[in-house]
Amino acid sequence: MPVQGRVPPGRERARVVAFLREMQTAGEAEEGEAKGQGHKRTDGEANGRCNDCVCGEAHGQGISVQTTSGFENEFEWVGVAVGCILDQKLISGDLGFDLKWQSATVHGTGKERFAVTSLARVGEVVARVVERWELVKNQYLYAAGCITTADEILGCLEKAMGKRWTVGHVETEQCVREGEQRIRSGFPDAGMFLIERSVLYDEELGAVKAFEEKDAKSALDLKAEDLDHLVSHAVHDFEHHGKADCGCG
Numbered sequence: 001m002p003v004q005g006r007v008p009p010g011r012e013r014a015r016v017v018a019f020l021r022e023m024q025t026a027g028e029a030e031e032g033e034a035k036g037q038g039h040k041r042t043d044g045e046a047n048g049r050c051n052d053c054v055c056g057e058a059h060g061q062g063i064s065v066q067t068t069s070g071f072e073n074e075f076e077w078v079g080v081a082v083g084c085i086l087d088q089k090l091i092s093g094d095l096g097f098d099l100k101w102q103s104a105t106v107h108g109t110g111k112e113r114f115a116v117t118s119l120a121r122v123g124e125v126v127a128r129v130v131e132r133w134e135l136v137k138n139q140y141l142y143a144a145g146c147i148t149t150a151d152e153i154l155g156c157l158e159k160a161m162g163k164r165w166t167v168g169h170v171e172t173e174q175c176v177r178e179g180e181q182r183i184r185s186g187f188p189d190a191g192m193f194l195i196e197r198s199v200l201y202d203e204e205l206g207a208v209k210a211f212e213e214k215d216a217k218s219a220l221d222l223k224a225e226d227l228d229h230l231v232s233h234a235v236h237d238f239e240h241h242g243k244a245d246c247g248c249g
Contacts, residue, residue, distance in 0.1 A: 076137045078129055082122055083115025083144035083211060084200055086153070087234035094193045095150075095200075097157060099238045103166040107175045107201040110151040110167075114200040115144035115211040118230050121222075128220035141216040145225030147208060150201070156231035172202045 089095045096105040117125075125143045129136055158165055179194030199207050217224065 076133075078133075078137055079140040080125060080129060081115075081140065081142050081144075081210070082117040082125060084117070085119050085122065086116035086145075086148075086230055087118050087237065090153075090157075090231065090234040091238050095153075095197060097153065099157070099161075099235065101166075102157075102161060102163050103168075104150075104154055104157075105168050105170060106150045106154075107170055107172045107198060108150070108203075110154070110169065111149050112201050112203045113147050113149055113208050113212075115142075115146075115208055116148055116153075116227075116230070117143075117145035118225060118233070121145045121225055124222065125220060128222060132220065136216070136219060140210075140214075141219070142211045142214045143216045143220055143222065144211045145230065146227055147211060148227050152227060153231060156228050157235065159228070160232040160235040172198050175201070 084095070086095075090097055090099060093099070096107065098104065125141075129141065154165060154167065175194050175198040179191040179198065182188075182191030182194065184191075199205055
């Protein structure tokens, strides 16, 4: 089963693309109509002034009239995938790691590889895409901060917090069943984050393959993120964010 078969596509993103394409098509249609109609010169145009045309503009004197919506170039795009936003998912607990109680529920063996990125790196990726637009446009970019496993994340968490964690393992299929049950029960948000979690931990879906085979970090001149630093930053944010005695700002 492909990833798309488990996670429904985002309709809003598709609507945005369709809207932009419609704008481009409308602009091209207006330009074509303007060229087809042309402009009939009259005797009053001998001095460069149009007497009979409704445009009321001077012709032949360097003044032009815009007749299109401005969308003259082909639609350009970039699709960026960065994987799981690890620091935010750790703080929220959506990956099964509970920072408050130092306990984890790992779906699978803990050795399944998946792509992760920090929230700060997302901004860097967007900036690099803009800077290198002509180089990267009209393609999908897989720019994860790094590839890791649940076991590696757990090790970083124990190191950052200086405590041994309690860990439980469950099958990935159980995560899918529970997510589907929550959706049917009227809790779509709670169900969807379990479905999304299962995509990370289910190697049969091959979600990490594109990040490994089509890594775009070199094209964007970015280095891999350090997992220890990423996790320790998330732990610090969880423990100190908003506290008056924290000097992190």
